[in-house]
Amino acid sequence: MATYLLEIGLEDMPAHVVTPSVNQLAQKAGKFLKEQHLDYGKITTYSTPRRLALEISDLAAKQADTEEDVKGPAKKIAQDAEGNWSKAAIGFTRGQGMTVDDIVFKNLKGVDYVYLHKATAGKPAADILPGLIDVVKGLTFPTRMKWGSYDFEYIRPIHWLVSLLDEAVVPMQILDIKAGRTTQGHRFLGQPVELHSATDYKEALRGQKVLVDAAERKALITKQINEIAAANHWEIALDANLLEEVNNLVEWPTAFAGRFDEKYLAIPEAVLITSMKDNQRYFYARDAQGKLVNAFIGVRNGNTEHLDNVIRGNVKVLTARLEDAAFFYAEDQKKSIADFVERLKTVSFHDKIGSMAEKMARVQTIAGLLADQVGLSEADKAKLLRAAGIYKFDLVTAMVGEFAELQGVMGEVYAKLAGEDPAVAQAIREHYQPISADGALPASLIGTLLAIADKLDSVMSFFAVDLIPTGSNDPYALRRQAYGIVRMIAAHHWAFNVPALQKQIVQALTAADQLSNLDWTKNQAAVSAFIGDRVAQFLSKGKIRHDILDAVAGSATVDVEAMIDAAALLTQHQDDADFKAVMEALGRVVRIADKNPTLEAVNPALFENSTEKALHDAVSKTKASYDAQPSEANYQALRALTPVITDYFTETMIMADNEQVRTNRLAELTGLATLIHQFGDITAVIVK
Missing domain, CATH: 3.30.30 (Defensin A-like)
Known part of the structure; x- marks a missing residue:
C-alpha cells in the first residue's frame, strides 16, 4: 500500500472559500479513484489560505482486475x-x-x-493518478479570476503543484506549472522545502512555520485565546463562524490582546462588536458580569516576534474606526426620527417601483390587514402601524451609511433613544429576519407581522413591474424573502390564503391611493405560484414523501398553512392499513368531478338507488361540520366516507344516459371533490 500527496499552491484565497474547496477536492478525488477502481484507505485533507492538499493513504499499487x-x-x-x-x-x-x-x-x-x-488487467496507480489533474481543474468556486495571458479561470492564481506517490513524482501539469516535490513554507517565516516522501508533508511544513492541519490550527487558536482570556479574567464568545474565518486567514497563528480607550464604550455595543468582529476579525471580550470591556483578541499570521508593534498597529486601526463611529453616533442624535423619515422620500427603493417612503406607506397598509387577519389587539396593532411607518428610517443615518450591516440594529437603538415603545424598536430590528434560509425568525409578534408585510410588498411590487426571478437569477433575493414568509407563517400557524390576501391588498392600496401607477393585478397568479413553490421547498426539507409533496403542491389555492397542514396529515396517516382504500376512493371522486365539474344543486328526487341517498346524506353531514382548514377531524370525516363512496360506485353509473340524472350525479361528486381538494391533488398520492 502506498501514500499519495497532492497539493495545489495558490495566492491567498478568501477565507470563506478554503474549507468548502478542500472538501470538494477530497470528494471529487474520492469519486475519481472509485471510478478508476483504485482502492484506497483514507483521504486526509490539509488546507491553509495558500494551499489545498490531500493525503491519500493505503492506496492500492494498481487498479483491481x-x-x-x-x-x-x-x-x-x-x-x-x-x-x-x-x-x-x-x-x-x-x-x-x-x-x-x-x-x-x-x-x-x-x-x-x-x-x-x-x-x-488493472493499470498501475502511477498511470492512473495523473488523471487527477482534471479534478484539480474541475473544482468550482463562487468567484473566479484569470491571470497573465491565460484563459483558464480559478479562485486565485496557481503557483505550484506537488504530486508524490511515496517518493516518486507523479507527473501532471496545469498551464505552465509542472508538478514536483517542492512546496512553499510560510510567506515570511519559512522557506521552500523539498519533500522526500508523501508522508513528510505535514511535519516538513511545520518546520517552515505552516500548520497545514486546519483542525490542529483551530485548536491552537482556541487554546491561545482561552489562555489570554483566563489571564485577564475575560469572557470570550468563540463565535464558530469567526473562528473558522480566522483559522483560514493564517498559517502560523499567534493570538494577541489589545485595548482601546474606555471612552468608546459609550458607543452602542452593536457598533463596537461590528467594528471588532465583522470589520477587523477580532474576538470581543466581556467581564464576569457580562459587560463589554475595552479590549479585543486578534490572531496574527506569524510568531511572537515584534508582537508589540503588531498590537499597536491593530489598536490604531480599530481606534480610527471607533472614532468615526463615535462621530456618526453623535451626529445622528442631532436629528429626529421624523427628519430621517422625511429624507426617505428622496431614497429610491427601485427606480421602476418608487421611493422607500412609498414602500413604507404600502407596508403600513399591508401590516394593518395582517393585524386584523390574525386578531391582533388594538394596542398591538397601533404599535405595529407605528413601526411600519418608520421602520426604514435608519437607512439614511450616518451610522448605517458607514456600517451597512447595522441596518435594523441601529434603527432599534435610535428608536429607543427617541422614546419609542420597546416593541416598536424591536420590530424595526426584526423586520429583516430571517436573513437566510435557515436564519433566526423574529421573536416578537409585531416584528413577525412587520417582516411578513415588508417581504410581501417586495415580492408583489417586483412582480408588478415584471422583475420576476428566472432560473438562478434572483438579484433582489425574492426567493429568500418568500421562503421567509412561509417559515414565519408555519411557525405561527396562521391562515394565509395568498390569492385572497393579494386581492385585499390591492383593494386597500387603491383606497389609500398607494398603487404608485403600478399594475398590481397582472402577475397575481405568478405571485401565488411563486409562494406555493416556496411552500414545496419548505416541505421538502421535512420527512414528506415526494408523492404527498406533489399532491399538496397541486392545491387549487395557495394557502400556506393549509398546504403545510395537509402534508402533515397525509404523512401522519400514510402507514394506516386503510390509507390505500381511502386514497383510491377519494381519488376516484376527484378524477371524475374534475373532468366534469358541475355546480348545479343536487336534486334528491333524481336519485335512483339507496347508495345515492346514503352518499348525499353523508356528504351533507360532513359539509355541516367541516373545518375551514385541513384538520384531523376533516381527514377522519373523509375517511368515514370511504365505504359509502365504494358502495356508491358499485351501484351507480355516473355517466347515465339520462342527462338530468347524469348531471345530478356529477353535481354530487363535484361538491364532495371540493371537500377533498382541501388536501390538495389527492390523485398524485401513490398507493400500492
Whole structure:
C-alpha cells in the first residue's frame, strides 16, 4: 500500500472559500479513484489560505482486475442466415476491443444474444493518478479570476503543484506549472522545502512555520485565546463562524490582546462588536458580569516576534474606526426620527417601483390587514402601524451609511433613544429576519407581522413591474424573502390564503391611493405560484414523501398553512392499513368531478338507488361540520366516507344516459371533490 500527496499552491484565497474547496477536492478525488477502481484507505485533507492538499493513504499499487460479460445485439441481428457476421456484430466487438472470435451466445428470455467476456488487467496507480489533474481543474468556486495571458479561470492564481506517490513524482501539469516535490513554507517565516516522501508533508511544513492541519490550527487558536482570556479574567464568545474565518486567514497563528480607550464604550455595543468582529476579525471580550470591556483578541499570521508593534498597529486601526463611529453616533442624535423619515422620500427603493417612503406607506397598509387577519389587539396593532411607518428610517443615518450591516440594529437603538415603545424598536430590528434560509425568525409578534408585510410588498411590487426571478437569477433575493414568509407563517400557524390576501391588498392600496401607477393585478397568479413553490421547498426539507409533496403542491389555492397542514396529515396517516382504500376512493371522486365539474344543486328526487341517498346524506353531514382548514377531524370525516363512496360506485353509473340524472350525479361528486381538494391533488398520492 502506498501514500499519495497532492497539493495545489495558490495566492491567498478568501477565507470563506478554503474549507468548502478542500472538501470538494477530497470528494471529487474520492469519486475519481472509485471510478478508476483504485482502492484506497483514507483521504486526509490539509488546507491553509495558500494551499489545498490531500493525503491519500493505503492506496492500492494498481487498479483491481475486472471481469464482466458485455451484452450485444440479438443473434438474429449479429448473423445472417448463412452464419456470417453482420456489421452490427463486428462493430460491437471492435468497440469492446475484441473480435467476433470472442463472441458467445446466451439465451435471455427465449432469445439468443451476443455476449463478450471481458477480463481487464488493472493499470498501475502511477498511470492512473495523473488523471487527477482534471479534478484539480474541475473544482468550482463562487468567484473566479484569470491571470497573465491565460484563459483558464480559478479562485486565485496557481503557483505550484506537488504530486508524490511515496517518493516518486507523479507527473501532471496545469498551464505552465509542472508538478514536483517542492512546496512553499510560510510567506515570511519559512522557506521552500523539498519533500522526500508523501508522508513528510505535514511535519516538513511545520518546520517552515505552516500548520497545514486546519483542525490542529483551530485548536491552537482556541487554546491561545482561552489562555489570554483566563489571564485577564475575560469572557470570550468563540463565535464558530469567526473562528473558522480566522483559522483560514493564517498559517502560523499567534493570538494577541489589545485595548482601546474606555471612552468608546459609550458607543452602542452593536457598533463596537461590528467594528471588532465583522470589520477587523477580532474576538470581543466581556467581564464576569457580562459587560463589554475595552479590549479585543486578534490572531496574527506569524510568531511572537515584534508582537508589540503588531498590537499597536491593530489598536490604531480599530481606534480610527471607533472614532468615526463615535462621530456618526453623535451626529445622528442631532436629528429626529421624523427628519430621517422625511429624507426617505428622496431614497429610491427601485427606480421602476418608487421611493422607500412609498414602500413604507404600502407596508403600513399591508401590516394593518395582517393585524386584523390574525386578531391582533388594538394596542398591538397601533404599535405595529407605528413601526411600519418608520421602520426604514435608519437607512439614511450616518451610522448605517458607514456600517451597512447595522441596518435594523441601529434603527432599534435610535428608536429607543427617541422614546419609542420597546416593541416598536424591536420590530424595526426584526423586520429583516430571517436573513437566510435557515436564519433566526423574529421573536416578537409585531416584528413577525412587520417582516411578513415588508417581504410581501417586495415580492408583489417586483412582480408588478415584471422583475420576476428566472432560473438562478434572483438579484433582489425574492426567493429568500418568500421562503421567509412561509417559515414565519408555519411557525405561527396562521391562515394565509395568498390569492385572497393579494386581492385585499390591492383593494386597500387603491383606497389609500398607494398603487404608485403600478399594475398590481397582472402577475397575481405568478405571485401565488411563486409562494406555493416556496411552500414545496419548505416541505421538502421535512420527512414528506415526494408523492404527498406533489399532491399538496397541486392545491387549487395557495394557502400556506393549509398546504403545510395537509402534508402533515397525509404523512401522519400514510402507514394506516386503510390509507390505500381511502386514497383510491377519494381519488376516484376527484378524477371524475374534475373532468366534469358541475355546480348545479343536487336534486334528491333524481336519485335512483339507496347508495345515492346514503352518499348525499353523508356528504351533507360532513359539509355541516367541516373545518375551514385541513384538520384531523376533516381527514377522519373523509375517511368515514370511504365505504359509502365504494358502495356508491358499485351501484351507480355516473355517466347515465339520462342527462338530468347524469348531471345530478356529477353535481354530487363535484361538491364532495371540493371537500377533498382541501388536501390538495389527492390523485398524485401513490398507493400500492
